[in-house]
Amino acid sequence: MIKDLFHKNRPTYSLEVFPPKKDADVSVIYDALDQFKTLHPSFISVTYGAGGNTAENTFAIASYIQNQCGIEALTHLTCVAIPDKLFLTNFLTNLYRNGIRNLLALRGDQPRTMTDEQFAARYYEHASDLTRDVKAAYDFSVAGACYPEVHPEASGMEEDIKNLKKKIDEGVDFLITQMFYDNQVFFRFIEKVRAAGIEVPVLAGLMPITSASQVKNIVGMSGTKLPKKLADDLERFKDSPEDLKKAGLDFTKKQMAELLERGVDGIHLYSMNKVETARAIYE
Numbered sequence: 001m002i003k004d005l006f007h008k009n010r011p012t013y014s015l016e017v018f019p020p021k022k023d024a025d026v027s028v029i030y031d032a033l034d035q036f037k038t039l040h041p042s043f044i045s046v047t048y049g050a051g052g053n054t055a056e057n058t059f060a061i062a063s064y065i066q067n068q069c070g071i072e073a074l075t076h077l078t079c080v081a082i083p084d085k086l087f088l089t090n091f092l093t094n095l096y097r098n099g100i101r102n103l104l105a106l107r108g109d110q111p112r113t114m115t116d117e118q119f120a121a122r123y124y125e126h127a128s129d130l131t132r133d134v135k136a137a138y139d140f141s142v143a144g145a146c147y148p149e150v151h152p153e154a155s156g157m158e159e160d161i162k163n164l165k166k167k168i169d170e171g172v173d174f175l176i177t178q179m180f181y182d183n184q185v186f187f188r189f190i191e192k193v194r195a196a197g198i199e200v201p202v203l204a205g206l207m208p209i210t211s212a213s214q215v216k217n218i219v220g221m222s223g224t225k226l227p228k229k230l231a232d233d234l235e236r237f238k239d240s241p242e243d244l245k246k247a248g249l250d251f252t253k254k255q256m257a258e259l260l261e262r263g264v265d266g267i268h269l270y271s272m273n274k275v276e277t278a279r280a281i282y283e
Contacts, residue, residue, distance in 0.1 A: 001101045001141035002043050002072050003173040006201045012042035012266035013282065014074075014203065017273050019046070019057035028273075029061060035275040037069040039282045042266070045074035045104060045143075045176075048081060063098045073100050074143060078108025079124035085133065092137050104143040104176070105130045105167075128166040135171035144172035146202065148180045148189035152223055157189075161196045174200050176268045179207040179218070181251070182227050183258050201265035206256060208269075208277055209248035212238050249280050256281065 005012050015036055020026050036044060046062045058075065065073035075095060082088050095103070105127045110119040124130045131142050144167045147160060154160035164175070175198075180186055186204060193202060209215060215234055218224055226234070230251050237244035256267055271278045 002074060002143070003141040005042050005072070006174065006265065011260060011264055012201075012203065013039075014043045014045065014266065014268045015039075015041045015271045015278055016045045016047065016268065017061065017271060019061055026057060029057075030064060032273050032275050033061070033065060033069055036271070036278060037071060039278060041071060041282075043072035043074050043102065044069075045268070046076060048076040048078055048106075048108075059094060059098075062095070062100055066100050067098065072102055074102040074104050075100060076104045076106060077130070078106045079127065079130050080108040080111060080114065080119065080122055082123050082130070084123055088130075088133060089137060092134060092140070095140075096138055101139070102141045102143070103134055104145070105134060105172070106145055126163070126166070128163070128170045128172075131167055131170040131172055141173050142171055144168075144175050145178065146175045146189075146193070147178045148186045149178070149224060157192060161192055161198075164193070165196055165198060168198050168200060172200065174265075175202045177202065177205040178222060179205045179224055179270055181224060181230055181255065183255055183262075185225075186259070187262065203266035203268040204256075204259050204264050205268045205270060206252055206281075207272070208252040208281060209234065210245040210274070210277055211241065212244060214248075249277070252281055 017029060017032065017036070020029055033044070044065045046058050046065065048058050062073040062075040065071050077091065095101070107127050127144060131144070134140055134142055144164070146164055150157050151160050154163065177186065190202060207218065209218065209230070212234070219226065233247040233251070234244060237247055259267065269278055269281055
């Protein structure tokens with residue numbers, strides 16, 4: 001299990017992949033995983049599809065990572081995807097029977113197909129509630145998400161860390177941050193987390209910016225702030241895709257070097273299924 005990897009006095013290195021969209025060729029992700037395997041990551045996480053065969057792909061991909069690649073698989077599961085406790089029991093049993101013992105428990109965003117009433121009436125309200133039932137059912141290694149720049153729905157850092165503590169108290173074994181680009185924000189967050197009595201490992205989530213279109217999506221969807229140096233470089237190279245990509249990768253490499261120097265528990269790379277990007281960072 002992933003929670004056992006943190007006792008080796010060295011940082012973990014992990015990747016995140018996502019299932020292809022419904023109409024896409026699913027073989028592409030398996031080809032990518034065969035290449036990701038050569039980087040020897042500590043574990044690979046798989047995002048949870050909102051429904052249909054994407055959700056099934058999540059399970060199949062996690063099984064491939066665990067059983068064919070020989071790498072610990074971390075399967076995402078969102079509260080909004082769980083209609084009742086029976087669904088959760090069946091989902092966990094399928095994972096367990098396939099040798100997968102790791103789960104990232106998330107509340108999840110409201111899907112476009114879900115009404116406000118349905119979202120408000122979801123079976124599990126928070127990731128902490130989901131974590132409690134997962135731990136009661138099986139001895140899983142459970143991860144939780146955290147937000148160095150504060151969860152968008154929290155009133156502030158104090159409330160956010162209070163909610164984070166609830167997840168830890170229910171059995172979350174380690175945390176993975178939302179992506180960030182300012183290490184000082186991360187270091188301040190860690191200080192507050194430790195001061196609140198949260199002692200579990202916290203992995204730094206990094207996503208290299210390799211294209212101009214990414215910038216809008218990253219800032220728009222996550223509210224992540226870009227340091228002036230990075231923003232200036234991206235603006236300078238907006239008409240030169242290769243230079244922009246190099247600038248984005250160089251920034252993440254420097255960011256990672258500083259985090260490792262300061263003793264971060266682990267690096268979690270939001271790889272966007274791009275082998276070339278992951279290899280450049282890992283090497």
